[in-house]
Amino acid sequence: MTNWNVSLLAPEIVLSVCALLIMLLDPPLRRKRLAGFSESVALVGFLGALFLGLMRIGLPVDSSFGGFLIADALSTYLHILFAVIGLSVLIMSIPWLRRDGVRQTEFLVLLIFAVIGMMIMSCSAEMVTMFIGLELLSLPLYVLAGYLRNRERTIEASLKYFLLGAFASALLLMGIALQWGTYGTLHLSSVAPGSGAAPLSLPLAAAGFWLVVVGLGFKVSAVPFHFWTADVYEGSPTPVTALMSTGTKAAAMAVLLRLMSAGFAPAAIEWMPVLWWLAVLTMSVGNLMALVQANIKRMLAFSGIAHAGYLLLAICAGGTAGNAALLFYLAGYTVMNLGAFAIVGLLEGKGERFQSIYDYSGLAKRNPWLAAMMTIFLLSLAGIPATVGFMGKFFIFTETLKAGHIGLVVIALLNSLVSVYYYLRVIYLMYMKDEWGEKPVCRVPASVGILLAFTTLVTLWLGVAPNRLLDALMAAARIF
C-alpha cells in the first residue's frame, strides 16, 4: 500500500509557500515601499518550519511517498537544526543586505530553497530523492555564493563551487546508477540486503558505493575533496558561508550517517579502513592548513574541514552512542560556527574589507562584548572545557575509543592540540594587541545581538549540561 501522507513534508511546504509568496508579492509591494515584507515572510516561514519540526518530536516513525521519505527521530532533529540554521542565517543576512545595498528578494528565496533542499536530504530514504534534495540545496548555493555579481572574488567563488560541485554531482549520480544496476533498489536501508550477497562484494557495487561517498564527501569537504572549501568560503558573502559551513555539512553528513549505519553497516569491515584514512586526512589537512591562514574566513573554512574530520571519526565509532555523539557534535558545531560567522559578518564592515585576523587586534578594547563572545566560540571550536565543543569532542573520542580505534583517537587528540594554536592566536590578538589601523564603529543590530546571546548561551549550556540533549539524541541515533 502506498502512503501519500503529505504531512511529513509540512515544514518544507510551509517554506515553499513562503518563498513563492515572496517571489509573487515582493515586486508589487516594493513599489509601495512596504519594506520588510519579504524578511517578515521569510522569518515566519522559518519559525513555522521550526515549530512544525518541534511538533514532530516523539511521534512514531512514519514513511510516505512510497517509502521515498522517512520521518524518524533523525529527520525530525535535522529539520529542527536546519530551521534554526535558516533562521540564524536570515538574521545575519538582513543587516548585511542593508549594509551592502543588495537586492534582497532573490537572496531570501534562494536561502529558503537551499534550506528546503537540506530538509529533503535529511528525510530521504532513497538515493534519488536524496540527490534531488542535494541539487535543490546546491543550485541556490551556487547562486548565493556569487550573489554580489559585481565583485570578482564572489564570482570566482561561485564559478569554482559550481564547476567542482557539478563534477561531484556527476560522480554521485554515477554512483547511484551503479548501485541501481547492482541491487535494483535505491533504498538506503535495503540496498545491500536486497541483493542477497555481501554488500560490497561486487566490484561495481563497491565502485558505486565509493562514488556516492565521494559525492557526499565533497559536500562535507572531506580531504581530498575539500579544495573548493577555502576559496568558496572566502569569496562568498559571509551569511552564505555560514549557511554552507553549517547547513550543507550537516545535511551531507546526515546522509552519510544513514548510508553507513543503515544499509551498508554490514560492510563496515570493508569501508572502515578507507573511512579511517579519510578521517585522518581530513582532520590533519584541515588543521595544518588553518594554521597558516591569515584570513578569518579561510581559517574558519579549514577549521570546518578539521571538524568534518572529527565527525567522520564518529561514523567510524558507529553504534547508537557513536551516532548520538555525531549528532550532538553537529548541534554544537552548528551553534558555535553560526556565532563565529555572525561576528565575522558584523566586523567585516561594508564591502567585507576587514577579514584578516589582524583586523581583530584590540577588539577587546573596542568592543569587549563581541570579543568575549568570539572568545567563547573560538574556545569551543578548540574544544576547551565548559563549552559544547569540548563535550562534543569528548563524546566522539570516547565512543571512538570504545569502538577500538585507539590510533584514530590519538591522532584526533594531536589534531585538537594543533588547532588550539590558531584559535588562540585570534584571542591573543583580540586581547593582547593594540588596534591595527582605523576601524569603523561596529554597531550590533538587536536581532544579531539576540542571535549571538542565544548561540553563546547554548555553547556554554551544552558544555556544562549536555545530558538532556544527548539523551534525546540517543533516540535519533537509532537508524533504520
Place this chain on the structure above:
Amino acid sequence: MDLYPLILAFPLIGLLINAVLGRRLGVRGSGAVASVAVLLSFVGAIQAFIKVRHLVALGDGEARLVVRLWEWIHVGGFSADLSLLFDPLSVVMILVVTGVGFLIHVYSIGYMSHDRDYARFFVYLNLFMLAMLLLVLGDNYLVLFVGWEGVGLCSYLLIGFWYDRMFTTKMSNAAAGKKAFIVNRVGDFGFLLALFLIFTNFHSLNFDTVFAAAAHHPAATGVMTAIGLLLLLGATGKSAQLPLFVWLPDAMAGPTPVSALIHAATMVTAGVYMVARSHILYALTPDVLTVVAWVGGLTAIFAATIACTQNDIKKVLAYSTVSQLGYMFLGLGCAAFGGGVFHVVTHAFFKALLFLGAGSVIHAMSDEQDIRRMGGLRHKLPLTFATFLIATLAIAGLPGFSGFFSKDEILAAAFSRQPALWGLGVVTAGLTSFYMFRLMFLTFFGKSRVEPERAAKLKESPPVMTVPLLILALLSIVGGLIGLPPVLGRHLLGGFLAPVFEGLHHIEGFGHAEHLSASKEWLLMGISTVAALGGFLLAWTRVHKVGDKEGLFAKSRNGFYRLLEDKYRVDEVYDLLIVRPLSKLARFCWRVVDELVIDLAVNFSGLGVRLGGELMRLFQNGRIQSYAFFMVLGLVMLLIRVLVQQG
C-alpha cells in the same frame, strides 16, 4: 527569632555590601556595616549557646544542634554536607570569635579612620569571620578544611594589607604575607594528607562517623599515628608551633587590629580547636598525644625566651602569642582538652586586649613600634595604660586574673602526666611575667624617650577604641571565673564541655582524670604564683631599676643574648636548609628543564607543524583544474584500493 542558623549569612552580607558600596559609605558607615554583621552573628552565637546549654542541662543524649544547609558534594561513595554543628565546643569557640571579633571590628573603625582603603579592610575582616565560623561550625573535616584555607587566605590578604610598605628593611609586607601563606601551606599539606588517610580508612570525613569508626574499629597503629602526626603538622602551621612558628612574628606586618583578631585571639587557635575536636583520634594514640605535649611545652619556653629580648612592641606580643599557644598544646597533649580550650578563651581576652592596647599606643605614637623610643606613656595614655596593665597581670598569671586559672589548669594536668613538662610550663610562666613587665616598664614607666615631634601629637585614643579596651579588660579580670579549680569552686566551662569529651571515657587510660589532692593543688598554684612574682621582680631589678642608665639597649656581648635577639636564627637556618636549595632547584627547572628542553621541543614541533601547513598550501593553488585533478586522484586511489582488496 533564631539567628544562629543564619550565623554565616551576616558576615557574608556584610562583606558583599562593603565590597559593592564600601567606598561610598565612608569609614564609619563601612565599619558600622561590618560591625553590625558580626554583632548579629554574636547574637546568633548567644542564642545557640543558650540552646546548647539547655540541652547540656537536660543531660540526656547529645547536647548538639545540627543545621543542615545543603548537600554539598555527593560523588560515588563520598559525600559531604554543608552542615553547621553547634555543640558545646563549637559554641564556646564562636562566642569568642564573634564576641572578640565584634569588639575588634568596632575598634578598627577608629584605628583605620585615616586609611583610604578602609572598605577593603572591612571586606577582608568580614570574610575572615565567615571563614572562621565555617571552620569552627563545620560538622565534617572537609568544611573545616574550607574554613581553614579561608582563614589562611584572609590572613595572607591582611598581613599584606599595606602591600606598598616595608615591614623591615629587608622584608616587604607583601613578602611577610607570602611567608605566612607558604609556611601555612606546609602545615596544610600535612592536614590534607591526614584527611586522605582518614577517608581511606574510615570512608567518611564526618566527625561523628570518623570518631565512632575510629573508636570501635581503629585502623592499624601506624596509620592512626600517621593521622595524628599529620593533623598535628597542620595544627603547628596554623597555630604557629615548632617547627612552623616562623610566620607569626612576621604576620605583625598587618594592621594591629588584624594582629589582635587573627594572629592572637582567633585564627591561630584553630589548630587548638582542631586537635580538641579530634580528641578521640589522639586519645587512641597516646604516643602522638605525648608529642603534642612536648611540641607545646618546647614552643612555650622557646618563644618566651625570644620574647625577652625583642624591642618591637608587637614582636614581643607575637612571641608571647606563640608561647601561649604552646601552653594550649601542652594542655591538649596532657589530655586536658577542656583546659586547652579554656586557655583559648582567656587568652583571647587578654591577648586581644594587649594587641589593641599596643595598637592604641602605636596609633598615639604615630606608627612608632619600637619600645626603646617610648617610656613614661602612662601619664599621656591613662586608659590604655590601665587596661594594658590588667592584661599584663592576666597573662603573667597573677592570682585572680583570668590567665591564672587557665594556666594553672594546664600546669596541673602537666604535673600529673609528666613533671618535666610541668617544669617547662613553670619556667615559661616566670619568663612570661618577666618579658611582659619588661614591656610594661619600658613602654609606660620611666622617663619619656619619645621623639619630640611624636610627643607633641601624643593623645589618648578616641572612645571607639578605648571602650572595646575596657570591655576586654573586664573580661580579662573575670574571664577566669568560668573555670575555677576544684579547690575553689565549680568549673563551669568544664561542665559545659563535658558532653563533647564524653567519648574519652570509653577509651582505655582516659577515664575520669584523677583529681589532684587539694594540698597539691594549692602547692602548684603557689609555685606558679611565685614564678610570676619572680619574673616581675627580675623585670623590676633588671629593667626598671636600670631604667634610663646608659647601656640598657647597648649591643650585648653575651652570645646567648644575641642568639635570642636573633630569634635563635631559625629563619636563617630554614633559609639555608630549605629555601635556598628549593630555589636553586626551581632555577634549574626553569633555566635548564623548561627553557632548554621543553621550550626547544615545543618550538621545534610547532615549527614542524607550521612547515606541514606550508607544504599543504602548495596544493591549494586556486586553480580549478588542479582541484578537480586531486579529487579524481583521490577517487582513483579509492577504487584501486577496492580492486586490490577484492582481487
